[in-house]
Amino acid sequence: MYKATKLLLPAFLWCGVVHGCPFHLSMETRPTFLEPIILQVANQSNGVTEEHFLGRTRQLTYAGKRTGEGYFSADGRHIVFQSEREEDNPWYQIYMMDLDTGETERISPGHGKTTCSYINQANDRYVLFASTHDDPRSLELQKEEMEFRASGKERRYSWDYDPHFDIYVFDRETREYSRVTDTKGYDAEGAYSADGRMIVFSSNRSAYTEELTAEEQRLLEADPAYFADLYLMNADGSNVRRITNEPGYDGGPFFSYDGQYIVWRRFSEDGVTADVFIADSEGENQRRITSFESMSWAPFLHPTNEYIIFASNKQGFSNFELYLVDREGMKEPVRVTHTDGFDGLPVFTPDGSQLVWTTNRKGASQLFIAEWNHAAALEALEAAPARRSGSMEQDT
Amino acid sequence: MRFTKHLAGALTSLVLPTCIPADALSLREHVEFLASPYLEGRLTGTTGERIAAEYLSAQLRAKGLMPLQGHESYLMPFDFVGGMSDSGSTLSLLARTSNQMFAGEAVNALSFSNNGSVTAPVVFAGYGIKTPDSSETPYDSYHGLNLEGKIAVILRYFPEDTTGDFRRELSRYSGLRFKALHAREAGAAGLIVVTGPNSPNAGKTVPMGFDTSVAGSGIVAVSADASFGESLFAGHEKSLQQIQDELDDGNPHVSGFELPGKKATISVEIEREKRIGNNVVAMLPATDGVSDEYVIVGAHYDHLGYGAGGNSLAGQDEGKAVHPGADDNASGVAVILEMIDSLAGRERDRHLVLGFWSGEELGLIGAQAFADEEVVPSENVAAYLNLDMVGYVADNSLTIQGVGSSNEWPSMIERANIRPGFDLTLANDPYLPTDAMVFYQNDVPILSFFTGAHEHYHKPSDTPEKLNYKGMDRVASLVAAITGNLLNAETPPVHVAVERSTQEGSGRSMGRVYTGTIPDYTAEVEGLMLSGVMKDGPAERAGLQEDDIIVEFAGQTVANIYDYMYALESVKIDEPVPVVILRAGERIEREIVPTVRK
Structure with missing residues (x-):
């Protein structure tokens, strides 16, 4: 049963979208009777603090109104992220920072909406991202948004799954862009494989090519993400193949650093909850890793492939925290962060020694970095109780 | 005490400068030398300051x-008033048949008074307050009065029974310097201040206080006690009590009046002890x-010397001790000093000036003197970076203040912090109680580095062994990185004019209301976080303590220190407020229960 849901989010919450954060629930739609239960769960931290896993936590980015979604190059010396830091563009643009010098270069063209970048893991000369800059109206829309914001109004956050989103690859040497998807529909949330030859991404293109029933047409208008599924393609955009075909929004896929696995999250059909999934590198052998009865998204594998880190609002609608789960989902997830507000979009450095994530713990959302305690993570996962339900469920 | 003074003297005359290790x-x-007891707290104008220089x-x-x-020496001296005393100011009231003299306890020169003697007819000018013409409810005590060449007698403070915004406005313009300025502009040759019977400190003179500016205010001004008030209005149709009662509701139409036949002579003799402080300035x-x-x-x-100047937070049991x-x-x-080597060894497109200011604790007077002298015109200053209290790096945190002074700062800071890796707190307000404010007010983009207030702040216990030297080393690398980027940046940061949250919020002066x-x-919270409360002060008596966040005061929402x-401006002394x-x-x-600030 599908219930029409609103794509609304309180303005204080950052949600970089997409590598998986489509908020299908507004504050208004959260049943109030859940409140006491949520609070009770929130207080169960068993005396474990985030210092158990994280050392020397510190803010990494400071510029602009907000910054989020940081991803590393294979050598860990560059990070690419999205940030609202230019006065003439109200939307995110993509930037790449040299972690030796702190110098930052803009990767995206400076207009249009952009999101979801990733550095080619075989050669950091190439960076992919999703953008609407080829939409002939993009400059006009940008101006409208600037005027809207200048009027002092604040939009409640909503991600519109603009069908003009396509995936582009920027060549840092030639400074040229190549468009690697060219299909009507939302193409975004891309990530490279370890050898840099493949891109996995999310797209709702099928809704624009297949014949829709009246009910499906209504669904598309209410929630275009419902039709999103995962696709694989060669890094130049050739050989596109669909690897999921289930109701509900599949998105936010990442390869493991060794290229062996793909992790992603799938929303329930009604868009209320999401869980973490894993598959082998060509999309085969898909299995569900969590049954966490909350919005669990943005999964990312530790480079040892021993466990996955992800974000979930188990503690309350707007309190996203980071959790760990073992790679095959044999155990219940283990909570990592204990800070009110938003903690999400976690990424390990390629050597596994540090964690970068997006959080609004000190005000506007920015990237934070901390030393990662791998031994403590393994120990906590070992001690976690067995998964309560659905552990052996095969979802396809 | 004598012994250390003697030794310090010996150090300056004999040992310096050849034997200073360098x-x-x-x-x-460096810290151990500067904070050693022999420098006696480095009070500006003392031997300890000179040894430090x-x-x-x-x-x-x-x-x-x-x-x-154009300078031979690193030392850049400036004059200031290091102390003042009233060496016998007097006030005489001359009526038709009598001549009454007030002296000693009954009269006190105001710290900003000119020296000299004035004899003139007396005019009573109410509270002596003039608010700007743009005020919603303008108030002018001098309206309709002719003060040309006369002596104005005014009440201290502001109408006591006023409330709300109007009270706040009046309170804002009730400072004695303001009042003296308006009296002078109205043509008065002298000013006598009386504290009315309805006010705090009723009938008392104003303590002389301490004013570091060398120049006087252009008017001869004293405060006088109740005995003068009584004599002045003796034979008048109303007593001072009745006169003040009529003024206290703030009715702007209650005017002052002449006192026919009454004249006064004011003689002021203030000895201002002019001293010399030294900024130490060098360049690469x-x-x-x-x-x-x-x-x-x-x-x-x-720093504060022995803490006699009023800024000390030493407990009473600590006596007169060196504030290191x-x-x-x-x-x-x-x-x-630690940063110099790394900056000296690199290419620089701009000049680098290093300034060690004196007189900061007395009211930013060293930095102000440097700015006023225009040795380096402020329009040529690309940016000013300030360090004030950076020894308490804890939990990898560091606060950078004044970030709102330029839009370029956040990205410059982001870049420079990659290697030191502090968990930074960026605070925007450029109106800071430290030298950076002098530069900001001269349109220079500023940053000020700060590791936070603490229990040893302004106390004899602020000693070297408590500092985190490894942390300071990392502060040095961050500041050096930002400095390096500034020296070579293609375009310097652009100054942003930030509106000040209050008109008179000059940081250190908090008016007459005292809450302790x-x-x-450093706290970036909604509300006013307390790093402590003064012993036996109103806040402590109310049960407030460290880390409390004040969110409402007297029924008003408090989002920051300005709120x-x-x-505070709207509350009354000795009356409980929530x-x-x-x-x-x-x-x-x-x-x-706020009390009167002493």
Whole structure:
């Protein structure tokens, strides 16, 4: 049963979208009777603090109104992220920072909406991202948004799954862009494989090519993400193949650093909850890793492939925290962060020694970095109780 | 005490400067020297300050830095008033048949008075307040009065029974310097201030206080006690009590009046002890020697001496003790000395100036003197970086203040912090109670580095062993990185004019209302976080404590220190007002009884 849901989010919450954060629930739609239960769960931290896993936590980015979604190059010396830091563009643009010098270069063209970048893991000369800059109206829309914001109004956050989103690859040497998807529909949330030859991404293109029933047409208008599924393609955009075909929004896929696995999250059909999934590198052998009865998204594998880190609002609608789960989902997830507000979009450095994530713990959302305690993570996962339900469920 | 003074004297005359160690000293060694008891707290104008200045000069010389162009020495002296005393000011009231003289306890010169003698007819001018013409409810005590060449008699403070915004407005313009200015502009030749029977400190004279500016206010001004008030209005149709009652509701139409037949003679003799402080300034010129632009990095090196000047937070049991000022601000000075080698060894497109200011604790007077002198015109200063109290790096955190002074700062800071890796707190407000404000007010983009207030702030216990020297070393690398980027940036940061939250919020002066709260200037919270409360002060009596966050005061929401100061302006002395605090997230309501600031 599908219930029409609103794509609304309180303005204080950052949600970089997409590598998986489509908020299908507004504050208004959260049943109030859940409140006491949520609070009770929130207080169960068993005396474990985030210092158990994280050392020397510190803010990494400071510029602009907000910054989020940081991803590393294979050598860990560059990070690419999205940030609202230019006065003439109200939307995110993509930037790449040299972690030796702190110098930052803009990767995206400076207009249009952009999101979801990733550095080619075989050669950091190439960076992919999703953008609407080829939409002939993009400059006009940008101006409208600037005027809207200048009027002092604040939009409640909503991600519109603009069908003009396509995936582009920027060549840092030639400074040229190549468009690697060219299909009507939302193409975004891309990530490279370890050898840099493949891109996995999310797209709702099928809704624009297949014949829709009246009910499906209504669904598309209410929630275009419902039709999103995962696709694989060669890094130049050739050989596109669909690897999921289930109701509900599949998105936010990442390869493991060794290229062996793909992790992603799938929303329930009604868009209320999401869980973490894993598959082998060509999309085969898909299995569900969590049954966490909350919005669990943005999964990312530790480079040892021993466990996955992800974000979930188990503690309350707007309190996203980071959790760990073992790679095959044999155990219940283990909570990592204990800070009110938003903690999400976690990424390990390629050597596994540090964690970068997006959080609004000190005000506007920015990237934070901390030393990662791998031994403590393994120990906590070992001690976690067995998964309560659905552990052996095969979802396809 | 005598012994140490003697020794310090010997140090200056005999030992300095040849025996000051200056080879590759560590941060700790710099702090230990500057905060040693022999420097007696480095009060501006004292021998201890002078020894510190010589020490800094020796370090700069050893590192091969030059004095500023056109200067022989690193020392840049400035004059200030180091102390003042009333050496027998008098006041005489001359009526038709009598001549009454007031002296001693009954009369006190105001600290900003000119010296001299004036005899003239007396005019009573109410509270002597003039609010701006743009006010919603303008108030002018001088309206309709002719004061030309006469002596104005006015009441201290402001109409006592007023409330709300009007009270706040009147309170804002009730400072005695303001009042003296308006009296002078109205043509008055002299000013006598009386504290009315309805006011706090009723009938008392105004303590002389301390005014570091050398120049007088252009008017002869005294305060006089109740005996003068009585004599002045003797034979008048109303007593001072009745006169004040009529004024106290703030009705702007209650006017002052002449006192026919009454004349006064005011004689003021203030001895201002003029002293000399020293800024210590050096420069590393641009690599090719040619540039119009300067980057200045500075830290004050003076401190509170024995804590006699009123800024000390020493407990009464601590007596008269040296305030070593290890964190405040030997720490900032040491960090700059530490940075010099890395900055000297690189290419520079702009000149780098290093300024060690004195007189900061007396009211930013050293930095102000430097700015006023225009040795380096402020329009040529690309940016000013300030370090004031950077010795308490804890949990990898560091606060950078004044970030709102330029839009370019956040990205410059982001870049420079990649290697040091602090968990930074960026605070925007450029109106800071430290030297950076002088530069900001001259349209220079500023940053000020600060590791936070603490329990040893302005106390004899601010000693060197409490500092985190490894942390300071990392502060040095961050400040050096930002400085390096500024020296070579293609375009310097652009100054942003930030509106000041209050008109009169000059940081240190909090008006006449005293609550005994110690605000935490680093906390970025909604409300006013306290880093402590004064012993036996109103806040402590109300049960407030460290880390409480004041969110409401006297029924007004408090989002920041300015809101708090604003709320303070509307309350009455000795009358309980509600205060709401957050303590560990819990909302607690208390009652606080503000007292009069002594």
